[in-house]
Amino acid sequence: MSGRLRYFKGSLVVTAAGLALAALVGWYYEGSVAGAASLVLIAAILSVLEVSLSFDNAVVNATVLADMSPIWRHRFLTWGIAIAVFGMRLVFPLVVVSAVARVGPWEALRLAAAEPAEYARLLTSAHVALGAFGGAFLGVVCLKYFFDSEKEVHWLRALELQLTWMGRFESAALGLVLASVYGFSRLAPQGESETFLISGVFGLLAFIVVDAIGTAMGGVPGGRRALQRAGAASFLYLEVLDASFSFDGVIGAFALTDNLFVIAIGLGIGAMFVRSLTVMLVEEGTLTSFRYLEHGAFYAIGALAFLMFLGTVVDVPEAVTGLVGAAFIGLSLWSSVRYERAQRGAAGDGTARGG
Numbered sequence: 001m002s003g004r005l006r007y008f009k010g011s012l013v014v015t016a017a018g019l020a021l022a023a024l025v026g027w028y029y030e031g032s033v034a035g036a037a038s039l040v041l042i043a044a045i046l047s048v049l050e051v052s053l054s055f056d057n058a059v060v061n062a063t064v065l066a067d068m069s070p071i072w073r074h075r076f077l078t079w080g081i082a083i084a085v086f087g088m089r090l091v092f093p094l095v096v097v098s099a100v101a102r103v104g105p106w107e108a109l110r111l112a113a114a115e116p117a118e119y120a121r122l123l124t125s126a127h128v129a130l131g132a133f134g135g136a137f138l139g140v141v142c143l144k145y146f147f148d149s150e151k152e153v154h155w156l157r158a159l160e161l162q163l164t165w166m167g168r169f170e171s172a173a174l175g176l177v178l179a180s181v182y183g184f185s186r187l188a189p190q191g192e193s194e195t196f197l198i199s200g201v202f203g204l205l206a207f208i209v210v211d212a213i214g215t216a217m218g219g220v221p222g223g224r225r226a227l228q229r230a231g232a233a234s235f236l237y238l239e240v241l242d243a244s245f246s247f248d249g250v251i252g253a254f255a256l257t258d259n260l261f262v263i264a265i266g267l268g269i270g271a272m273f274v275r276s277l278t279v280m281l282v283e284e285g286t287l288t289s290f291r292y293l294e295h296g297a298f299y300a301i302g303a304l305a306f307l308m309f310l311g312t313v314v315d316v317p318e319a320v321t322g323l324v325g326a327a328f329i330g331l332s333l334w335s336s337v338r339y340e341r342a343q344r345g346a347a348g349d350g351t352a353r354g355g
Contacts, residue, residue: 050270296332
């Protein structure tokens with residue numbers, strides 16, 4: 001398998017196996033070919049939605065992986081896949097339902113298998129807590145990137161120069177997100193304000209803990225042990241980041257089906273393609289080729305954080321979330337191509353005049 005398609009070989013195998021499994025699940029629950037086909041279609045749609053919603057996640061993953069040691073990069077792309085596919089798309093929703101309903105994990109699994117409508121109701125009832133946690137974590141991730149006073153490359157220059165100036169103030173990103181958490185908690189549905197506030201604070205604490213672990217593991221710069229420790233911290237950071245991204249997709253998937261197993265299959269297939277895309281971005285040097293792609297990804301993360309907050313107050317369709325992220329990514333790619341063309345044109349003019 002040649003060219004860039006080789007990066008997706010494993011994902012294509014998982015897709016075939018996943019859709020076959022979705023057909024078996026459909027036959028078990030529906031007892032007909034038409035029922036099986038409908039669940040296969042839903043699984044396929046969910047996988048496409050997962051990829052479209054998580055492209056910005058792939059770009060951010062690639063920026064971190066590019067600086068990781070080969071061994072930790074391999075661990076993320078193996079262990080991380082297992083955590084992302086099985087942990088966040090199958091086990092995590094069961095844990096949430098178990099906590100909300102105050103039942104054991106096996107009872108939560110029984111609800112998923114035998115009473116999917118009740119399972120879906122319990123999981124979606126936690127959307128305020130999940131939205132606040134994920135929005136707070138992703139909000140700090142976004143602002144930390146733009147509040148970097150040493151950042152030299154700017155896409156939306158007028159705005160980003162102001163944001164890098166904000167980076168001179170210690171903990172400005174944390175303070176701004178905390179203020180946002182408090183503001184949205186006042187708008188949360190009746191009886192959910194405290195839940196939103198507490199969950200948002202825990203989202204901030206998650207970022208602080210991961211950041212602190214990264215600092216503590218830094219060790220002596222340049223040392224092999226330091227690289228291994230930094231790799232471990234980056235691995236943890238990427239897993240929490242993936243978890244924050246997956247909240248929205250897992251909850252939104254119930255708009256299509258309340259079958260946990262089909263949701264896990266569809267989102268799992270999508271997660272595999274996101275991982276393959278991440279590897280391609282790293283090994284092909286795409287982030288270097290497209291100057292503003294990373295900027296677009298972090299703007300998309302910021303937009304997702306805001307929409308996760310907003311989604312706890314009003315209904316935000318999944319299509320809106322996906323389109324906003326895609327718009328930032330698309331515009332950043334277009335700007336990158338224009339920049340490269342301008343640079344080649346300037347170099348060509350210089351060569352012509354020199355000749």
